[in-house]
Amino acid sequence: xxxxxxxxxxxxxxxxxxxxxxxxxxxxxxxxxxxxxxxxxxxxxxxxxxxxxxxxxxxxxxxxxxxxxxxxxxxxxxxxxxxxxxxxxxxxxxxxxxxxxxxxxxxxxxxxxxxxxxxxxxxxxxxxxxxxxxxxxxxxxxxxxxxxxxxxxxxxxxxxxxxxxxxxxxxxxxxxxxxxxxxxxxxxxxxxxxxxxxxxxxxxxxxxxxxxxxxxxxxxxxxxxxxxxxxxxxxxxxxxxxxxxxxxxxxxxxxxxxxxxxxxxxxxxxxxxxxxxxxxxxxxxxxxxxxxxxxxxxxxxxxxxxxxxxxxxxxxxxxxxxxxxxxxxxxxxxxxxxxxxxxxxxxxxxxxxxxxxxxxxxxxxxxxxxxxxxxxxxxxxxxxxxxxxxxxxxxxxxxxxxxxxxxxxxxxxxxxxxxxxxxxxxxxxxxxxxxxxxxxxxxxxxxxxxxxxxxxxxxxxxxxxxxxxxxxxxxxxxxxxxxxxxxxxxxxxxxxxxxxxxxxxxxxxxxxxxxxxxxxxxxxxxxxxxxxxx
Numbered sequence: 001x002x003x004x005x006x007x008x009x010x011x012x013x014x015x016x017x018x019x020x021x022x023x024x025x026x027x028x029x030x031x032x033x034x035x036x037x038x039x040x041x042x043x044x045x046x047x048x049x050x051x052x053x054x055x056x057x058x059x060x061x062x063x064x065x066x067x068x069x070x071x072x073x074x075x076x077x078x079x080x081x082x083x084x085x086x087x088x089x090x091x092x093x094x095x096x097x098x099x100x101x102x103x104x105x106x107x108x109x110x111x112x113x114x115x116x117x118x119x120x121x122x123x124x125x126x127x128x129x130x131x132x133x134x135x136x137x138x139x140x141x142x143x144x145x146x147x148x149x150x151x152x153x154x155x156x157x158x159x160x161x162x163x164x165x166x167x168x169x170x171x172x173x174x175x176x177x178x179x180x181x182x183x184x185x186x187x188x189x190x191x192x193x194x195x196x197x198x199x200x201x202x203x204x205x206x207x208x209x210x211x212x213x214x215x216x217x218x219x220x221x222x223x224x225x226x227x228x229x230x231x232x233x234x235x236x237x238x239x240x241x242x243x244x245x246x247x248x249x250x251x252x253x254x255x256x257x258x259x260x261x262x263x264x265x266x267x268x269x270x271x272x273x274x275x276x277x278x279x280x281x282x283x284x285x286x287x288x289x290x291x292x293x294x295x296x297x298x299x300x301x302x303x304x305x306x307x308x309x310x311x312x313x314x315x316x317x318x319x320x321x322x323x324x325x326x327x328x329x330x331x332x333x334x335x336x337x338x339x340x341x342x343x344x345x346x347x348x349x350x351x352x353x354x355x356x357x358x359x360x361x362x363x364x365x366x367x368x369x370x371x372x373x374x375x376x377x378x379x380x381x382x383x384x385x386x387x388x389x390x391x392x393x394x395x396x397x398x399x400x401x402x403x404x405x406x407x408x409x410x411x412x413x414x415x416x417x418x419x420x421x422x423x424x425x426x427x428x429x430x431x432x433x434x435x436x437x438x439x440x441x442x443x444x445x446x447x448x449x450x451x452x453x454x455x456x457x458x459x460x461x462x463x464x465x466x467x468x469x470x471x472x473x474x475x476x477x478x479x480x481x482x483x484x485x486x487x488x489x490x491x492x493x494x495x496x497x498x499x500x501x502x503x504x505x506x507x508x509x510x511x512x513x514x515x516x517x518x519x520x521x522x523x524x525x526x527x528x529x530x531x532x533x534x
Contacts, residue, residue: 057184074502084163
C-alpha cells in the first residue's frame, strides 16, 4: 500500500493524490491548477488507462477539472462522489470544456492574423467531458461502499459546497487494514444554505487541507445582509451597477440568499425594486441542482424557509441570462442593477465582459465575494491595480472596489484544528498538510506539531508514503517553476503520445485474453504501424 502526493502540495489548487492498494490504482481528486503555479508537479505514477478508480471530494474545478483530461488520455474507470457532486460535475466539467474550446478558437483566430502556423488544441473537448460524466458513481452520505476487494470508502458532509465531502478510505492488503481520511476542503461554520462540517472520529492517517491555516475569521460573524444592502444603496444612488464576480456554484447561490432577504426587508431605499441579473448558464443550472438537493444538504434555517413554501434563493426582479444576446443586453440597459457573473476570479467567462463595461465607470462598484488567487485578474484589482488588460485592451479601474470580508467557504485556522480534534476515538498517527500556500503549509504543520502534539508532514509533489509501515519512502523535492512567456504551441503531439500510452495500458491488461484475440490484436497494431511508418 502506497500513497503518492501529486498535486496541491505547498500550493492551493490542483488537488491530486495517488493510492496503490490490492493491485488497484486510485486517484483522490484530479483538479486543475488555477492562478499562479509555484512548483512543478510530478506526473501520475501510472498512465491514465491504468487508473482504476477516482474518489472525488467535491465539484470545484481545482479538485475535479482535469477528469476529462484523464478520460482523453485513456481512463475508463469509475469516479465515486456524492450525489450532489455528480450532478454539479455534470454541468461544471462541460462548462470547463466549453471555456477551453472557446479559448483555443480565440487564440487560433488571433494566430492567423499574426501568421502563426501553430494551432492550439484544448486540453479536452466537450465529448471528453460528456463521456467522463458517464463514469460517475453517485453515492449517499454516510454509507460504507465497497469499491473493490480491499478498498472501502464513506463520504461525510464537510460543509464546504453542496455535495462536498471528506472521504474515509479503508485499505486492506496482506491481512493489514489501514484507514486514511482525506479532508477535501473543510467548510466554514454558519454558512448560508449548507450544513456545518461533520466530523470523523478515527483514522490511522489524515490528509488535510490548509488553505486558511494561517488566518482567523472574525470572532463575530459580519452582518452580510446589512453590509451588502449598504453597498447596493450607495451605488444605486450614484446611478451605477454593482458587478459581483462570483463562483457559479456555491457563492452565487449565497448571494441570492442574501439579496432575497434584502428585498423582503426593504433595506435598499434609493432603488428598492432593483433588478438582479445572474449572467452565467452554469450558475443557473447550479441553482436548480441546489434546489434538487435541498433536503439532504441544506441547513436548518434554509429548510425552515422551505417548510413555509419560501424558496430561499429566488425573488421578484431576478433575471437569468442564458444566451449571449441576453448577456450583451445587460450592459445596453442604463438602469442600475446587480450583475452576478462567473468566473469568480475574473480570469474567464462572461464576468470579463461586464468588467470591461463597468470597471472604468466611477459610479459603479465591483464587489468581490470570494478568495482571489495570486496571479488572477481579480487579485490584481483587489490589490489596487489602476489598469487591467481585458480582451487585448487596457481598462482603467475607476469603479469603487469592495469586498465582503469574512465571507468564506473555507474553515479558518481554528476551524481546521477543531475538525482535526474530532478524531477523538482514534487519533491519527500522522497528519499530512496539503492544499495551502507554501508558507501556510509549513506554519500550520508546525503549529499542529508544537501546540497540539500531532506528527505532521507537509509533503512536496513526489513524496511517497508506505501506508503499512507508516514510513516516508521518498521525499518530494520542491522544483520552482520558471516564469515562461506564453507561446502558442500545438497540443496534437501530446494527444498522440497519450493515445500511445493508452494502447500500452491495454496491451498490459491483455494477458488473459485468448491467443486468437492476442494474434488479431497484434496484427491490427502492426498494420497501423505499417501505415504510419512510411
